[in-house]
Amino acid sequence: MPRLRLSPLFAVAAAIVATVGTAACAPDSVRNYEAHGLNKYLNTIQDACADTRLGNHNLGEWLRSGTTDSDSDYVYWLDQTSRLYYSRINVPQYRDAIAGSMGGTKSNADALDCIVRHLPPDRPTQPPGGMFQ
Template identity: 55%
Template sequence: MPCRLRSGLRLALAASAVVLAACAPDAVRNIHAKGFNAYLDSLKTACPNMIIGSSNISDWLRTGGDSGDSNYVYWLDQTSRLYYQRISVKQYRDSISAALGGRSDAPALDCMVRNLPADRPTHLPGGRL
């Protein structure tokens, strides 16, 4: 009986991991987002000292972030939404400043918005909304 319980628990944990991965933000799991990734890379030089609240965005960009850091995952997801025009600049500024504890007029946000490509897409690669 204990063996069955352990294998059932393992199966439940594995199923949970699959469900959670499916809910990951597009920016975290979409390796085909070449334009978005190029935008993030461009911020490394265009905005070298980005800090919002206590979060160092520049460090996240240099190190690739930590998918276990909820602030990083949120910032990446919201930045993806901004890049793909799924949210407005105002919504982006408000959501990031509220989540990271900074100001909506922070120089880091100004730089990120100023460096958005003018011709950015309106949908995710692969035809997703």
């Protein structure tokens, strides 16, 4: 029985398609390497909202020091904030989502007010660079 030989070009093309397809499924917060506007917004939040708290996290320090992959609060917050920035959820939905996961509306009010107050009015409606949007 003859062996089927695939050309190297075919193998490279298949690898690229698989990689692009997988990356397209990642949440916006994972694909934000091209998201200069979102990154600028996060920097603004880091500075303007530095003394506020979300749950048991000081927002300024949380953004400044980064997080580990196991910090599910940060991952969730970043994903929801990305959705808010790209108008995939509205402000009340964002407030409810964050307050629900971080201990309530009253304790998080200052941080949520600050985050929403600094939301750019001319923000984009989808993340940059995606093939499958």
